[in-house]
Amino acid sequence: MSDQAQALRNLIKERTGGQMEKNARLLTVTSGKGGVGKSNFSLNFGLALQSLGRKVLVIDADIGMANLDVLMGIPAPYSLYHLFTGAKSIRDIIQLGPSGLHFVAGGSGFRELLHLTDRQLQEADEQLGMLQGEYDFILFDTGAGLTRESERFIQAAHETFVVTTPEPTSITDAYALVKMVSGSMPDTRFRVVVNRAFDEQEGRHTAAKMDMAADRFLGIRLPYGGYVADDGKVGKAVRTQKPFLIAYPDSDAARSIMQIARQYLDLPADSLPHRSVKGILQQWFSRKR
Numbered sequence: 672m673s674d675q676a677q678a679l680r681n682l683i684k685e686r687t688g689g690q691m692e693k694n695a696r697l698l699t700v701t702s703g704k705g706g707v708g709k710s711n712f713s714l715n716f717g718l719a720l721q722s723l724g725r726k727v728l729v730i731d732a733d734i735g736m737a738n739l740d741v742l743m744g745i746p747a748p749y750s751l752y753h754l755f756t757g758a759k760s761i762r763d764i765i766q767l768g769p770s771g772l773h774f775v776a777g778g779s780g781f782r783e784l785l786h787l788t789d790r791q792l793q794e795a796d797e798q799l800g801m802l803q804g805e806y807d808f809i810l811f812d813t814g815a816g817l818t819r820e821s822e823r824f825i826q827a828a829h830e831t832f833v834v835t836t837p838e839p840t841s842i843t844d845a846y847a848l849v850k851m852v853s854g855s856m857p858d859t860r861f862r863v864v865v866n867r868a869f870d871e872q873e874g875r876h877t878a879a880k881m882d883m884a885a886d887r888f889l890g891i892r893l894p895y896g897g898y899v900a901d902d903g904k905v906g907k908a909v910r911t912q913k914p915f916l917i918a919y920p921d922s923d924a925a926r927s928i929m930q931i932a933r934q935y936l937d938l939p940a941d942s943l944p945h946r947s948v949k950g951i952l953q954q955w956f957s958r959k960r
Contacts, residue, residue, distance in 0.1 A: 695728075695806045699828035702835065703844025705815035708866040709834045711909065712899065712928070713812035714742055715916045716832075718772055719932035722916075725807040728765065730775045732824050733814040737777025743768050744912025750778025754795050761798040769917050773806075817848050825852055830860040832896055836867045837877045846881050853889050862896035864931065874898025897931035900924050 700716070702709040710733070717729040730751070731739040740747035745768055753759040754775075768774045802809065811828065813821035825831045831852075835845035845863070852859050863881055868874035878895040885893045899905075900923035908915035916925045 697828045699811045699831045701813045703848040728773045729810045731777035732811040740776045747776030750776040752778040864896040865898040867901040868898040900927045
């Protein structure tokens with residue numbers, strides 16, 4: 672039976688040009704301000720999805736301030752920079768993180784990317800498009816605030832997780848980001864995650880504030896994506912450069928992020944807009960130039 676299954680998979684790959692039949696769900700993770708734990712959420716949420724049987728790739732798209740590799744304590748010899756400049760292929764820069772999580776580091780030297788030729792851009796875009804059939808989820812961890820770079824990844828994604836904390840300044844900045852994005856990209860799908868919440872009640876209350884304001888003034892809804900508990904183990908994990916889901920799997924933060932992942936996988940996906948990995952870079956750089 673296993674031989675028959677493998678033969679069927681090989682046949683599907685041949686008929687789809689080497690890609691499997693699944694389409695990756697593209698998720699962007701962003702925040703209105705820095706210091707709210709956005710990258711930590713991206714990393715551990717990716718690990719949580721993977722632990723539930725999904726194949727995940729996390730891409731550090733925080734241009735100039737990349738730190739996913741630092742959070743994992745894994746040196747990153749290659750990054751997006753090497754892909755964009757044609758020095759390496761997409762598979763060359765994908766690295767293995769904790770528990771076998773696939774990730775791509777952000778790197779530096781992005782000033783030079785403004786001078787890429789159309790040929791370099793097209794080749795990099797073709798490389799990224801090769802991932803379409805290989806992952807269930809591709810997470811883009813963007814920079815804080817609404818930069819030109821993060822706006823492009825938000826536009827390309829199926830959904831965008833907006834990470835905030837219960838602090839009023841964090842809520843205000845997160846709402847401001849949603850307002851700016853929805854003004855130029857009204858079809859964007861958001862999901863609010865509250866980090867460092869005391870409990871479920873505080874998490875829901877914080878998200879409800881944003882949802883009510885968005886509904887009243889922007890005419891959009893902001894679904895609640897869950898909360899990550901305010902847990903001292905998170906800081907300890909950061910200092911030891913290990914994801915808290917792995918370093919402290921029984922911690923409150925680990926349990927809450929697993930709950931976020933389980934609930935997200937239970938959501939229907941049939942109404943998601945069509946998105947493809949291929950074309951993201953073309954769209955991104957055409958807007959930057």
